[in-house]
Amino acid sequence: MLSVLSYGRLVARAVIGGLSQxxxxxxxxxxxxxxxxxxxxxGIRKKGMCYGDDACFIARxxxxxxxxxxxxxxxxxxxxxxxxxxxxxxxxxxERLVKEGRFVPSSPVGVLTTSYYELLQNKVPLLxxxxxxxxxLDRQSHRLHTANLGDSGFLVxxxxxxxxxxxxxxHYFNTPFQLSIAPPGAEGAVLSDSPDAADSSTxxxxxxxxxxxxxxxxxxxxxxxxxxxxxxxxxNTNYESIQQxxxxxxxxxxxxxxxxxxxxxxxxxxxxxxxxxxxxxxDDITVLLSIVAEYTD
Amino acid sequence: xxxxxxxxxYICLRRRSRSGTRGExxxxxxAVESGQRAVLPVSVEVEQYAKEVLDFSSHYGSENSMxxxxxxxxxxxxxxPSSGDFTQTAVxxxxxxxxxxxxxxxxxxxxxxxxxYSQDYIELGFEExxxxxxxxxxxxxxxxxxxxxxxCSHNPFSQNPPTxxxxxxxxxxxxxxxxxxxxxQFSPNIKHISFPTNLLRLEVNSSLLDYYxxxxxxxxxxxxxxxxxxxxxxxxxxxxxxxxxxxxxSDVGGHLRADxxxxxxxxxxxxxxxxxxxxxxxxxxxxxxxxHLAQTCKLLHQHCCDPLQYTQLSxxxxxxxxxxxxxxxxxxxxxxxxxxxxxxxxxxGALTLSGFSGFMKACGLSLVCLELSCCHFxxxxxxxxISQTCPVLQELNLSSxxxxxxxxxxxxxxxxxxxxxxxxRTKIEQTAILSILTFCVELRHLNLGSCxxxxxxxxxxxxxxxxxxxxxxxxLWRCRNLTDRGLAELVSGCRMLEELDLxxxxxxxxxxxxxxxxxxxxxxxxxLFLTANRTVCDSDIEELAANCPSLQHLDILGTRLVSxxxxxxxxxxxxxxxxxxxxxxxxxxxxxVQELSGLFPNVAIKKSFTQ
Numbered sequence: 038m039l040s041v042l043s044y045g046r047l048v049a050r051a052v053i054g055g056l057s058q059x060x061x062x063x064x065x066x067x068x069x070x071x072x073x074x075x076x077x078x079x080g081i082r083k084k085g086m087c088y089g090d091d092a093c094f095i096a097r098x099x100x101x102x103x104x105x106x107x108x109x110x111x112x113x114x115x116x117x118x119x120x121x122x123x124x125x126x127x128x129x130x131x132e133r134l135v136k137e138g139r140f141v142p143s144s145p146v147g148v149l150t151t152s153y154y155e156l157l158q159n160k161v162p163l164l165x166x167x168x169x170x171x172x173x174l175d176r177q178s179h180r181l182h183t184a185n186l187g188d189s190g191f192l193v194x195x196x197x198x199x200x201x202x203x204x205x206x207x208h209y210f211n212t213p214f215q216l217s218i219a220p221p222g223a224e225g226a227v228l229s230d231s232p233d234a235a236d237s238s239t240x241x242x243x244x245x246x247x248x249x250x251x252x253x254x255x256x257x258x259x260x261x262x263x264x265x266x267x268x269x270x271x272x273n274t275n276y277e278s279i280q281q282x283x284x285x286x287x288x289x290x291x292x293x294x295x296x297x298x299x300x301x302x303x304x305x306x307x308x309x310x311x312x313x314x315x316x317x318x319x320d321d322i323t324v325l326l327s328i329v330a331e332y333t334d
Numbered sequence: 335x336x337x338x339x340x341x342x343x344y345i346c347l348r349r350r351s352r353s354g355t356r357g358e359x360x361x362x363x364x365a366v367e368s369g370q371r372a373v374l375p376v377s378v379e380v381e382q383y384a385k386e387v388l389d390f391s392s393h394y395g396s397e398n399s400m401x402x403x404x405x406x407x408x409x410x411x412x413x414x415p416s417s418g419d420f421t422q423t424a425v426x427x428x429x430x431x432x433x434x435x436x437x438x439x440x441x442x443x444x445x446x447x448x449x450x451y452s453q454d455y456i457e458l459g460f461e462e463x464x465x466x467x468x469x470x471x472x473x474x475x476x477x478x479x480x481x482x483x484x485x486c487s488h489n490p491f492s493q494n495p496p497t498x499x500x501x502x503x504x505x506x507x508x509x510x511x512x513x514x515x516x517x518x519q520f521s522p523n524i525k526h527i528s529f530p531t532n533l534l535r536l537e538v539n540s541s542l543l544d545y546y547x548x549x550x551x552x553x554x555x556x557x558x559x560x561x562x563x564x565x566x567x568x569x570x571x572x573x574x575x576x577x578x579x580x581x582x583x584s585d586v587g588g589h590l591r592a593d594x595x596x597x598x599x600x601x602x603x604x605x606x607x608x609x610x611x612x613x614x615x616x617x618x619x620x621x622x623x624x625x626h627l628a629q630t631c632k633l634l635h636q637h638c639c640d641p642l643q644y645t646q647l648s649x650x651x652x653x654x655x656x657x658x659x660x661x662x663x664x665x666x667x668x669x670x671x672x673x674x675x676x677x678x679x680x681x682x683g684a685l686t687l688s689g690f691s692g693f694m695k696a697c698g699l700s701l702v703c704l705e706l707s708c709c710h711f712x713x714x715x716x717x718x719x720i721s722q723t724c725p726v727l728q729e730l731n732l733s734s735x736x737x738x739x740x741x742x743x744x745x746x747x748x749x750x751x752x753x754x755x756x757x758x759r760t761k762i763e764q765t766a767i768l769s770i771l772t773f774c775v776e777l778r779h780l781n782l783g784s785c786x787x788x789x790x791x792x793x794x795x796x797x798x799x800x801x802x803x804x805x806x807x808x809x810l811w812r813c814r815n816l817t818d819r820g821l822a823e824l825v826s827g828c829r830m831l832e833e834l835d836l837x838x839x840x841x842x843x844x845x846x847x848x849x850x851x852x853x854x855x856x857x858x859x860x861x862l863f864l865t866a867n868r869t870v871c872d873s874d875i876e877e878l879a880a881n882c883p884s885l886q887h888l889d890i891l892g893t894r895l896v897s898x899x900x901x902x903x904x905x906x907x908x909x910x911x912x913x914x915x916x917x918x919x920x921x922x923x924x925x926x927v928q929e930l931s932g933l934f935p936n937v938a939i940k941k942s943f944t945q
Contacts, residue, residue: 133422137400137409157840158401159421160918161944162868162892220894221869222845 063176063332064244066102068095069280071287072323075254089321090120091252092128092167096135101142102174103135104325106189107167108252110215123156123165123218130155131171143239145171145184149232153216166217166228169235170203172250174242176332181242186235188213191250192261193242194268199261201240205253210310213253246329247271249286254322257303258290274330283326290324293317377557379467384408384458384552388490388533389681391454391708391734392427392759394546396812396838397786402548404456411551414472417517419917419942423474423548426454427758427783429540432887432913436833436861438754438779438807440705440729443648443675447620450651451481451509452537455678455708459490463530464556469504470521471536475548477518478510479538484654485531488682496682501535501654502527509539517550526561545940601633612637621652641670648675650705656680658689668697674704677731680711687711691719698723707733707756714742721748729754733781736760740787747773756781758809763787768797777802783811783835792820799827807833811863817841818848825855832858837865837889844869844895853877861887865915871895879907889915891942898926905934917942 074089086093090109097103109124130152134140140148148171156163168187175182183191183203190203206214214234219227242248247268255264264286271282293299294317303318387408395403401421406412412422433439469483487500504524512518534554540547604612616624616637628638637643644667649656656679668674674697679685690711694701701724706712712735720727727749732738733756743766746755752774757767758781767788771777780802788794791813798805805828810816816839825831834856842848842864849864850873859882864870870893878885879900885908890896896919905911914937916922927941 133400133412139400155399155401155421158396158399160402160419160866160892160942162866162894162918162920221843 064174064179064242064329065097065176065332066104066174066248066327067274067276067279067330068102068104068325068327069276069283070095070323070325071280071283072254072321073287073291075319075321086128087121087125088323090124090167091254091321091323092121092124093250093323093325094128094132095325096132098135098138098140100176101135101140102176102327103131103140103145103148103171104248104250104327105131105148105169105171106250106252106323106325107169108187108189108213108254108321108323109165109167110217113165118164120165120167123163124167126156126159126163127152127167127169127216140173142173142175143180143182145173145182146232146235146237148173149184149186149216149235153232156218163218164220166215168213168215168252169232170250172248172327174329179241179243180239181248182237182239184235184237186214186216186230186232188253188256189251190253190256191248192264193240194247194249194265195243195245197265197269199265200246201238203238204236206234206236210307242329244329244331245274248327248329250325250327252321252323254294254318254320255286255290255324257318257320258293258301258322259286260302263289271328274328279326279328283324286326287322287324290322294319294322377559377561379555379557380462380464381553381555382460382462382464383410384534384554385461385491386459387424388457388459389708389710390456391678394425394427397759397784407456407458407549407552409551411472411474413474413517413548414519414550415517416945417474417515418944419475419546419548420944423550424456425546425548426479426538426540428453429476429543429546431541434541435912436807436887438781438809438833440703440731440754441673443650443673444617444646445620445624446648447622447651449506451539453539453541455535455537457490457533457535458552460532460534460554462558463489463532464554464558465530465561466504466524466527466554466556467561468521468553468555469524469534470519470553470555472517472519472550472552473547474517474550476512476515476540476543476545477520477547478512479540479543479547480507480520480536481509481539482506482535482537483522483524484535484537485527486533486535487529487531488533490533499682499684500529502529502531504534509542511542511544515545528560530556530558530560544938545942601631605633609637613640613642616643621647621649639667641667644668645670646673647671649679650675650677653678653681657684658686661685661689661693665693665696668693670700671697672700672702674701676709677705677707678709680709683711685709685711687713687715687719690716691723694719694723698727699725701727703727703729703754705729705731706735707731709735710737712738712742714739714745717742717745721745724749726751728752728776731756732760733758734760740766743767744769746770750774751776753777754779757785758783758811760785761787764789764793767794771797771801775801776804778804778806780805780807781809782813783809785813788813789815791816792823795820795824799823803827804830806830807861809833809835810839811835812838814839815841818843818846821848822851825852829855830858831856832884833861834859835861835863836867837863839867842867842869844871844874849874850877853881857881858884860884860910863887863889864893865889866892868893869895872897872900875900875904879904883908884910886910887913889913890919891915892918894920897921898930901926901930902933905930905937911937913938913940915940915942 070093072088090111093106095104105128107124107128109120111120113120131148149169168189170185170189172191173182185203188205192199193201214230217227217229267286297316299317301317304314307314387405390404393404395401402425404424406422407424413420483504484501485504488496505522624638628635728751736759740761740763743762747769750773753776762785870890875896927939931939
């Protein structure tokens, strides 16, 4: 008799627990960054959140956690323009926008657009171009909003499998979509995509999801299975382990980039397009590794 | 003898030891007291950064931007302790004396009190009301502009409507100029006030500075509980504080002293002075003094209420105390009013439509100049009243009246004698401005800076060229979509143009030849701002050198295409040049600036820096 009652209570509790899916806790991203600039001569020094011509930012606001990476287009160097200035300023401006709350969590394209507009308001005449990828976690709704312009991107890994990834946007080989500010007169000759051309996506995330945001320096040198292998080693959600894993991924990619015999994804893609190449792709590498965890102050 | 001496000695010793013990007793008593006092809670000092920027008179940046705009003054500092010209700071629209020297500058008003230097202001709200003990302003570029700090008794974040709003001056000083443009923390000694405040106002004057001043943050330190008077020095009663009383402007009903019944009818030798001489003497008094003087005797009352003393009236220095009642009392004297300055007045319910319209109906008949900058009490009805009561109005300044509804501006087109119109940072729209330009053909000076609601500036330029051929100065700062077509029409039609501000207009391209056409069309050009137009090139500078000998102010900030050689040519051909801003021009480095400054010592060559 009693066991029937207690059994019934257990069943009822399970059913009710199953019905109420809504999790009212706020989520947040615990993020660590790591990267390597391409140029050995400068040393592998980190200038704030800049790695070579790449730049990134991590910012928090009341309602959202925001990350971004930008890959400065190196071709500007030939014209006397420092490519890291554009990407670095773009990311710093995005960070400032987020910190001041001048954004809507559901519109990462809006962050890019406003940030690009702010670059034009600078007295300093900025020149250059870069790709950009912005990831926003809305703490309350548990939705991840992303925008990607160019060949940087992100992966979402759940239980050892990639459940979401961004698509590369390229005009043609090695020419990704890019935000740019051209010198006057050269507007026709310089590729300049509008922030509206960015790919956006939105999806739900769960506790324990791993989000890897990186520039093409990572994805061109490390195939998915290697990345997943490294991510398997991530056991807890504390900052130190995430930092360690991010570092190991970046280091591995950096080593592979300079291996002349390794069949990197970049080399594979080139071969598929008729170019007979082999080896890694030396490039700036930026990795932002985040885990969705519960929000703590 | 010895016994007397020893007695004396004994008494002295006893006295010393007794005072010693008394002293000990005192200290022990003090210790007991302090021990007791230590139990009471000590007043904690609260330090806050500004929570929100509530109001300001101007800024350099664009509306909706966070670069060089006033909203940067809220929150924690972004730049300090670095120095330099950074986007994350709050920058005002102008600096130095350059704008005063232009033809478009308004004439100064008489009777400006000596201590009033303010040209711009910004109001900041803080989270918690405190009794302020210190105010620190972090200035990061060309400091020295702050001239007044005021505190308000009203809490701007409360839902209640403002009642009994009092402003108290915490500190006032002269405009200064610091020798180096480096960052500094400005923390003057402030007066202690009797009410808690979370609304501060900074007033600035940049006329002595060599470049734009930039502010990063403001810190308000204060205590929550009212401090004991014993802990602070009693405020020194200043004679000038007497003018802080709220009565003198409203209490000028002019009632006579009880001596009116006195048998003596004359004023002594004073009566022998000619009327005009007394009027001349009184013309040097400031307005509060004039009102005080009116209360002394019948003769002076008659003089002080003579409308001839009130042909020019500037109430801007008294913005904190002006109310409907004050206007009502001044009404009867202002029937011959020609120039009226109500800038900055009337906020938070101090002035209303009824008070304003009553005053304008009484005094608008001969009004020629009306300054209403930052008058947030204005609404459409007020502008309608102005258009009805001021038939001969020639100058109207509505700068930064950003709460005025776009519909209100239609009424300005009825003022057909307008010569000077300032609409900086207002919400005027396309139809209203076109209507104004259709009817106000006498316009000499027009300011449409930061008018973001105007959709097509080419059409506006075209209308100007067609209707306002006497146009002498035009400010199109940050007009988003003026193209070379509009500019070409403008310079073809308005040949008398002396000043043209095209700063931050991104759609003008030098490759279309528009700047060269401009130089050839405007021989009288004195001021040209092409700030942040990245396309300005050597040919443009050479055309200016060849065609504009009267050029005095030129700003070509941020272009990479202008070389030192063409600048040298310009400075040689235009001997009147006094201001040349080549900040962020990559071909013009400090060495070039030094060389040019040496060759042309009369020219102030500005080169801003970011570190």
